[in-house]
Amino acid sequence: MLPYKSLIQVDRNSSVSLHIQVCNSFITLISGGTLQPSDMLPSSRVLADLIGVHRNTVKLAYEELISQGWADSVARKGIFVLSKLPIVTKRRLTNAGEQLQKKEPFTWTNKFKDAVPSRNLQSSILTIDDGFPDVRLTPIDELMREYRSISRKSYGKNFLKYGSAKGSAHLRQAIAGYLYNTRGISVSAENILITKGSQMGIYLAAQLLLAPLENIAVGVSNYLLADNTFKHHGANLVRIPVYDHGMDIDYLEKVLRKRKLKAVYVIPHHHCPTTVTMSMERRLKLLKLAREHRFAIIEDDYDFDFHYENKPYLPLASIDHHQNVVYIGSVTKTVAPALRIGFMIGPAPFINAAAALRELIDKQGDTVLEEAFAVMFNNGEMERYFRKSLKIYKSRRDLFCQVLKSEFKNKIEFTLPEGGLAVWASFDKKTDLVKLSAAALKKGLSIDDGTFYRNESFSANGLRLGFASLDEAEILEALGKLKAVLK
Amino acid sequence: MLPYKSLIQVDRNSSVSLHIQVCNSFITLISGGTLQPSDMLPSSRVLADLIGVHRNTVKLAYEELISQGWADSVARKGIFVLSKLPIVTKRRLTNAGEQLQKKEPFTWTNKFKDAVPSRNLQSSILTIDDGFPDVRLTPIDELMREYRSISRKSYGKNFLKYGSAKGSAHLRQAIAGYLYNTRGISVSAENILITKGSQMGIYLAAQLLLAPLENIAVGVSNYLLADNTFKHHGANLVRIPVYDHGMDIDYLEKVLRKRKLKAVYVIPHHHCPTTVTMSMERRLKLLKLAREHRFAIIEDDYDFDFHYENKPYLPLASIDHHQNVVYIGSVTKTVAPALRIGFMIGPAPFINAAAALRELIDKQGDTVLEEAFAVMFNNGEMERYFRKSLKIYKSRRDLFCQVLKSEFKNKIEFTLPEGGLAVWASFDKKTDLVKLSAAALKKGLSIDDGTFYRNESFSANGLRLGFASLDEAEILEALGKLKAVLK
Structure with a gap:
C-alpha cells in the first residue's frame, strides 16, 4: 500500500471541506501516475485511521471521486481507479524552476524573449519619473x-x-x-x-x-x-x-x-x-x-x-x-x-x-x-481639475528648472519646456547614466538610467526628468540627491 | 473682402473665450484654403463691427494667431497670413457621410470590412442573453x-x-x-x-x-x-x-x-x-x-x-x-x-x-x-458572492427549464445544464430564428437570432438561452412572450 499518511494531508483551517481535500489528493495521485488504472484504493476505515479523519469523510471523498469519473465501486470488492483511464507515466511534479531548464512543453514566438518590462512606479520611494501626473491630485x-x-x-x-x-x-x-x-x-x-x-x-x-x-x-x-x-x-x-x-x-x-x-x-x-x-x-x-x-x-x-x-x-x-x-x-x-x-x-x-x-x-x-x-x-x-493641476505643474516646472539651472551648471543642459510634464536633460558626456541611476537608488532616489530612450539611431546621453509628480519639498530633496551623486 | 459676418460666428455661452473662438475660426479659414498665404486680414475695428465683438477681442485673437505661427504683423500695414505657409487648395469641409463615398484618405486592412459588432446588452429591455450573470447581484x-x-x-x-x-x-x-x-x-x-x-x-x-x-x-x-x-x-x-x-x-x-x-x-x-x-x-x-x-x-x-x-x-x-x-x-x-x-x-x-x-x-x-x-x-x-448567486441561479435554472419543458413541447429540445448560466435550446427545424428574434423584439423581448453561433461547419437551429440574469417574474414574462411568438 502507498504511504497515504504522508501523501494525503488535510488542512483543517482551509475553507475547502475535508472530503474535497481528500478527493483532490487522490486526483493528484491518479493524474500524476502514482495510482494507476485498476489500482484498488484503501478501505474507508483504513484510510480514515491513517490520515486522521472521520470514516464518513473518506466515504464522501470516494463518492466525489466516483462522481467525477476517476474511480468506480465494485460490489463487495472495494473502490478502484477507473480501468479505462489512460496510463500516466509517473514523474515528479514540475515547478517553474525545473521547467525553465528543460525543453518547453510547447513552442511559441520568441519575439519577446529579451523583452524588458517597463519601470514599475507603484512604490513610495522618492522618484523622478518620465513625466507623469501627480496621482495625489487625481480627482x-x-x-x-x-x-x-x-x-x-x-x-x-x-x-x-x-x-x-x-x-x-x-x-x-x-x-x-x-x-x-x-x-x-x-x-x-x-x-x-x-x-x-x-x-x-x-x-x-x-x-x-x-x-x-x-x-x-x-x-x-x-x-x-x-x-x-x-x-x-x-x-x-x-x-x-x-x-x-x-x-x-x-x-x-x-x-x-x-x-x-x-x-x-x-x-x-x-x-x-x-x-x-x-x-x-x-x-x-x-x-x-x-x-x-x-x-x-x-x-x-x-x-x-x-x-x-x-x-x-x-x-x-x-x-x-x-x-x-x-x-x-x-x-x-x-x-x-x-x-x-x-x-x-x-x-x-x-x-x-x-x-x-x-x-x-x-x-x-x-x-x-x-x-x-x-x-x-x-x-x-x-x-476644474485641468485648470487646478496646470497651475500647480507650472509652479513645479518653474522651481524644478530654476534649481536645474542654478545647481547643475556644466552637468545638465536643457530648454525650459513650454508644456508637458518633463524636462529633457542632456547630461555631460562623462556622466554614466546607468551608474548614476544605481548610485541615486542607494541614496533613496529612483531615476531612470536612460536606456529606455535609446535606439539604433539615437544615443544621446539624456533623460526625461518629470517634475509634475513631485511637490516643492520633494523637488528640492530629489534634485539635492541627484546633485550629490552627480559630482 | 470675405463675408466674415457669416464665416465667423461666436457663441457667448461657450466655455471657450471669445478671442480663442475668433482665432480658431481664422485657423479654419487658413487651413481650409479660404484664406491664402499673404492674404491680409481685416483691421480689428472693421472685423469687430462685422462680427459684433469688442475690438480688443479681435486684437487678442490676432495676437494668438501670430503666436501660433499662422499670421504675421507688418508695421503700418496690418496683419497678413504667413507667406511661407504651404498653399492649400480650397475645398469644402468633409463630413463622414461624404467621406464614405469617396476614396479613402489612406488604406488599411480590409479584414474587418464585414465585421458585425456583438449585441449591445446595455439596455433595460427584457432580454434573454447568451448566459451572463445578473448585474443586480454584482457586489x-x-x-x-x-x-x-x-x-x-x-x-x-x-x-x-x-x-x-x-x-x-x-x-x-x-x-x-x-x-x-x-x-x-x-x-x-x-x-x-x-x-x-x-x-x-x-x-x-x-x-x-x-x-x-x-x-x-x-x-x-x-x-x-x-x-x-x-x-x-x-x-x-x-x-x-x-x-x-x-x-x-x-x-x-x-x-x-x-x-x-x-x-x-x-x-x-x-x-x-x-x-x-x-x-x-x-x-x-x-x-x-x-x-x-x-x-x-x-x-x-x-x-x-x-x-x-x-x-x-x-x-x-x-x-x-x-x-x-x-x-x-x-x-x-x-x-x-x-x-x-x-x-x-x-x-x-x-x-x-x-x-x-x-x-x-x-x-x-x-x-x-x-x-x-x-x-x-x-x-x-x-x-460569499459566489455562494449566494449560485443558489439564486440554481433556482432560476430550475424554473426556466421547468417552463421550457412544460410549455415548449415539440418546439424546443434541451438538456438540463448541470452548470453554467445558459440552456442550449434546439428549435424545431421549421422555426426561423431570425424572424423569431424580430417578432420577439416587437413584443418587447430581446433575444438572439442564432447567427452568432453558426460557422462554416455548424448550422444547428439553436440558441443559448441565458436564465441567470432574469428573476422569477422576468423568466415567466420572457418565456411567455417567447411562447407567444413561437406558435
Missing part, C-alpha cells in the same frame, strides 16, 4: 462618487452588462465636445473609439495600417513603446531627424520620392523624449504630403492638456480637412496612469475596423468607469 | 468601498501610477489561492497574468502560439470570438466534432497522425454554445496527446464557478503535470461583464512573453480595481 473621490451613483441606479446597472467595443456613447459624446472646446477638433461620436490609454490606440492603428515590411516614418528619437509596436507588426521603421521645430518634413519629402510610406508617427507637442514642438509650417506641410501620397498620420498628442505659455498650436487633426490623421490621446496620461481611458479619432470606417479588432483583443472597456468620466467632463469637474 | 457597493478605501490611503495611491503589465501582485496571489481552493490548480504568481477578461487571454495566446497557416484544433461548434481571433492571426482551423462528452479526442488523435497542431482550444466545462462537459477520460487522453505531440491546450474555463450538482470535474490545468495547458478564466463572466478582470495561467516564460505583448497592447490594467478585487478574494467577499 479620485469625485470619480468614485460618480461611479457609485451610476452603479446604484437601475438604469446605470445596465452599464455593467456587455456594451459596445467603441466605448460608452456618453463618453464619446463628451470627448467630442472636449476636443472641440480645447483644441478645435471637429468630429462626431462615430469618429471616436474609447481605448485603454494611448498605447492601445498606437497598437490598433499599427495593426490596421501596417503589413509586414511596409514602411512607417518615425523620429530618430522616439517613444520606445511606439517603435516596439511597429516593429512587432513587422513594419520597417524609416527614421526622420527631429530638431528644434519637430520632425524634419523636408527630409520626409525626400524620402517620399524614393519610398512608399503607409504612415508617419508624430508627437507634434512635446516630442517624446526631447519635448520639442513641431512648427505650424511643418504641420501644414506634413498634412499636404499626407494628402498627396495618401499615407496616414498617427498623431500621438498624449500631453496636449498641459501648456504653460500661450495657447498651444492646434493639433494636426484640427486642421486636417482630408481625414489623413488618426489622432490619439488619453485621459490616463493626464489624470492617473492606472485609470485606463484614452481615445482614438479617425475616419468613421477606420474607427469601425478598429472597434472590430478591439473586440477580439478585449471586447470592450469598463463602461461604468467610462460613464463616470463622461459625467466628469459634462459637469465641468475635468476642466 | 458593486462592496467593490467600490474597497476601491475608495485603497485610493484614499497614501500607499494605495501608488496603485494609480504605472505598474506591472502582469497585473497587481496582490491579485495574482489571491487568484493563485482561489484557483487552488476551488479547482485544485497549483500555481504561483509567476504563472499568472491578470487580463481584461477571458477574451484578452484568447487573443494573447493566439498571437503568441499561432503563425499564419499553422493549425489549431477547435470544436465543430465553437465560441465565435475565439474562432475569429484564431482566423485573424491567419491560423488554419481544424474542426473536431463535439458530442455529449465533449470534444472527440479519438478523432483528434487521427488528425494528429496526418497534421501537426500548434494548439487545441477547448471549453471543457459547458462547451460554448452547446453546454456539454468533457469527460475525465477524454481530458486525460487530451493531456497525453498534448505531451506526446507538444501542442498547447488553450483551456477556456470561463464558467467554472457555476455548478449546481456534484463538485465539477477539475480543469485540465489542475491535472496537467507537464505544463501543456494555458488556462484562461475571468471574473468578468461571473461578476459583471463590464468589470474587465480575467486571468491567464501558463508556464512562467510563456507568461513573461504574454506580459511583454500585453504591454504593447494596452500597457496594463486598472491596478486599483485589481487591488480591490484582491481584497474581496482575501476577505471572503467573493466566496
